[in-house]
Amino acid sequence: MKSAVETLNPTRVRLTVEVPFEELKDSLDAAYKKINQQITVKGFRKGKVPARVIDQRFGRGAVLEEAVNDALPKFYTEAVTEAEVDPLGQPEVDITELKDGETLNFTAEVDIRPSIEIPDFSGIEVEVDTVEVTDEDVEKSVEQLRERFASTSPVERAAEEGDVVTLDLEAKVDGEVLEDGVASGVSYTVGSGELLDGIDDAVKGVEAGGEVTFTSELKGGSAAGKEAEVTVKVTQVAARELPELDDDFAQLASEFDTLDELKADSRKRLADMKQYDQATQAQERVLDKLLELVEVPVPEKLLDDEVNTRKHNLEHHQLGQMGLDLEKYLEIQGKTAEEFETETREAAVKGIKTQFVLDALVKQEEYNVSQEELTEHLMRRAASSNMSPDQFAQAIVEQGQVPLLVGEVARGKALAAVVEKATVKDTNGEIVDLDDEEEETEAAEAAAEPTDTAEQKTDATAEDEAGTKAADKAEDKAEEKTEG
Numbered sequence: 001m002k003s004a005v006e007t008l009n010p011t012r013v014r015l016t017v018e019v020p021f022e023e024l025k026d027s028l029d030a031a032y033k034k035i036n037q038q039i040t041v042k043g044f045r046k047g048k049v050p051a052r053v054i055d056q057r058f059g060r061g062a063v064l065e066e067a068v069n070d071a072l073p074k075f076y077t078e079a080v081t082e083a084e085v086d087p088l089g090q091p092e093v094d095i096t097e098l099k100d101g102e103t104l105n106f107t108a109e110v111d112i113r114p115s116i117e118i119p120d121f122s123g124i125e126v127e128v129d130t131v132e133v134t135d136e137d138v139e140k141s142v143e144q145l146r147e148r149f150a151s152t153s154p155v156e157r158a159a160e161e162g163d164v165v166t167l168d169l170e171a172k173v174d175g176e177v178l179e180d181g182v183a184s185g186v187s188y189t190v191g192s193g194e195l196l197d198g199i200d201d202a203v204k205g206v207e208a209g210g211e212v213t214f215t216s217e218l219k220g221g222s223a224a225g226k227e228a229e230v231t232v233k234v235t236q237v238a239a240r241e242l243p244e245l246d247d248d249f250a251q252l253a254s255e256f257d258t259l260d261e262l263k264a265d266s267r268k269r270l271a272d273m274k275q276y277d278q279a280t281q282a283q284e285r286v287l288d289k290l291l292e293l294v295e296v297p298v299p300e301k302l303l304d305d306e307v308n309t310r311k312h313n314l315e316h317h318q319l320g321q322m323g324l325d326l327e328k329y330l331e332i333q334g335k336t337a338e339e340f341e342t343e344t345r346e347a348a349v350k351g352i353k354t355q356f357v358l359d360a361l362v363k364q365e366e367y368n369v370s371q372e373e374l375t376e377h378l379m380r381r382a383a384s385s386n387m388s389p390d391q392f393a394q395a396i397v398e399q400g401q402v403p404l405l406v407g408e409v410a411r412g413k414a415l416a417a418v419v420e421k422a423t424v425k426d427t428n429g430e431i432v433d434l435d436d437e438e439e440e441t442e443a444a445e446a447a448a449e450p451t452d453t454a455e456q457k458t459d460a461t462a463e464d465e466a467g468t469k470a471a472d473k474a475e476d477k478a479e480e481k482t483e484g
Contacts, residue, residue, distance in 0.1 A: 001075055005083035010114050011299040015079045015091075019104040023075075024067055031066035060100065068095070068104065076108055086113035088302055111299040116360040119293050124422040126285040128432060131274045133267050141266045145253050146245065152238040158205045159237045161191040165203055166236040171218065171228040180221045181228065185235075196230060206234045220323035278426075279434050286419045287354060296353040306348040358411040365417065369409045377409045 002018040032051050041049045041057060054063065072093065080087055091110035098104050152164045159165050165188055171181030188195050190203055202214040211233045218228050243249045250262040315326050324332075330340055361367075382392035396402055424432040 001078060003079035003082050005079075005085065008109070010297040011088075011302075012109065012111050013083065013085055015076070015083060015108045015110070017075055017079045017106050017108070019071070019075055019106075021099070021102050021104065024071055024104060027067040027071035028063065030070055031063045034066060035063065064098065064100065068098065071104075072106070075104075075106075079108065080110075085110075087111070088113055088299060089305075111302055113356065113359075114297045116294060116296060116356055118357070118361050118364055121290055121293060121418055122421045124286055124289045124293075124418070125425070126282060126289060126422060127425050127427060128278050128281045128285065129274075130426040130428050130430075131271060131278055133270045133274065137270055138263050138267050141270060142245070142263060145266075146242050146249065149249070149253055150240045150242050152240050154208075155237055155239045156208070157237065158207045158210075159190050159203050159234060161200075161204065162240055163190045164188070164238045164240060165190060165234050166238075167203070168233040168235060170231045171223075172231075173218075173223045173226050173228050175229075178221065178223055178228070181218075181223070189240075199230070199232065202230075202232060203234060208234055208237050210234050224323060225325075225328065278432065282422075282424045282432065282434060283415060283419055286422045286424070287415060289422070290418055291350070291353055291357060294353075294357050296356050298349055298352050298356075302352060303345070303348055306352060307345050310344055310348060355411065358414045359407070361414040361418070362410045365414065367410050367413045367417075369406050369413070373409050373413075374406060377405060377412075381405070 001020070001023060004016045006014045006016070008014055032054060035054055035058065036047045036049050039049060039054070039058065040046060041053060044050075044053070051063075076091060076093070088111040091108040093106055093108045096105045096107055155163075167186045167188055168184040169182070169186060171178050173181075186195075188199070188203075191200055193200060196216045196219070198214050198216045202212045206212055211231065213229060213231045215227055216230050218224050218226055243252065245259060247258045250256045250259045254262050254265070256262045256265060314329075319325060319329050326340075330337060333340075335343075378393055378396070379389050382389045385392055387395070396405060419434065424434065426432050
């Protein structure tokens with residue numbers, strides 16, 4: 001087999017491959033054997049039909065088509081290896097010549113991972129937020145905990161902000177009561193804004209037994225997005241009572257004996273959270289600086305696929321769970337469709353560039369991933385997916401995604417190494433020491449998490465499917481030869 005590679009642009013090549021016909025012998029034998037198992041010819045036992053009879057009855061073209069489809073992935077893989085390119089996704093294969101008994105020539109165009117040179121990044125400097133926990137922060141945290149332990153008691157007065165009311169609701173659209181628009185005994189905190197637009201203003205000032213009607217756009221159900229006439233009957237008004245902030249509350253709400261101990265723990269937890277946020281901020285800003293230093297061409301098809309993947313995940317997974325469609329989501333965000341498209345594309349470009357650059361750094365520095373590092377990363381991913389480690393690990397193995405996890409960890413190590421050499425200062429001008437190794441690693445892996453599409457494209461199954469792509473063209477060529 002002979003092959004040559006032509007660079008079409010920094011992210012795409014054309015492979016030209018010439019295969020002597022004798023190298024198709026194994027695939028031709030396999031083709032005859034496969035066809036033999038699928039046909040019945042009078043006078044011959046099943047599976048024992050001679051090749052010449054198959055050629056006469058079913059045409060040499062059918063055999064050539066089967067043989068070429070079987071052989072193409074192998075020859076394509078050999079050409080890729082010989083050219084020393086890193087393909088992304090499936091190739092576009094074109095059979096340029098097929099002469100029975102003489103030669104098979106084909107071309108394969110495929111996107112490739114671009115060659116990237118990593119410059120000296122030791123001079124990167126970034127600024128991050130200062131870790132500072134104020135007394136106000138602590139008081140707010142304790143107050144939120146206090147809210148969770150609030151009790152309620154019925155009162156004989158009109159509903160006010162913060163009260164918990166019990167409601168019966170009925171929604172009508174175009175004068176008709178909706179089947180799923182009736183509910184009774186609904187508990188609702190006035191002012192929370194969690195039920196229907198306009199309901200807070202409607203129930204304020206209404207006593208138990210009172211009824212009020214207002215219009216609102218429904219957020220979910222069979223008439224989501226439509227204007228409805230909603231009738232609300234208040235069956236009970238209850239005032240919320242907060243516990244006293246004292247040592248008894250500390251013992252009720254925590255493992256601490258005193259309120260001072262509870263506040264000290266809250267301060268520490270808030271500081272830990274802000275330090276993690278600071279580490280994440282450092283990773284992201286260092287990554288942005290690194291990307292500015294490197295010229296990274298992005299394959300257009302890969303970019304289109306990544307944009308479509310992001311939009312699909314948003315529309316069919318995230319928004320679907322919230323009972324929203326894209327139009328309503330954009331309205332809430334105050335964005336136009338054009339702004340959304342631009343932002344999605346920019347995020348996709350950054351995701352792909354991030355993976356390319358960090359993968360190049362992993363290769364350059366020869367970073368390896370230990371079993372312990374992989375296990376720790378798996379545990380974190382399982383927690384973020386609300387799955388047990390065993391469930392998550394089983395799903396990863398079944399879907400063949402272990403290499404994806406290895407790639408995530410390696411990229412995280414690469415980014416952590418870049419951050420370690422960077423100068424990170426807070427807004428007070430103080431040098432920030434990101435010395436919490438576990439926290440730094442976790443933040444780096446999160447910042448370096450790859451794009452789904454780019455990762456899937458590089459996990460090349462393309463070689464195995466190259467033959468299928470060429471099936472029709474191989475058949476055409478084969479028919480030309482047998483008819484001739």
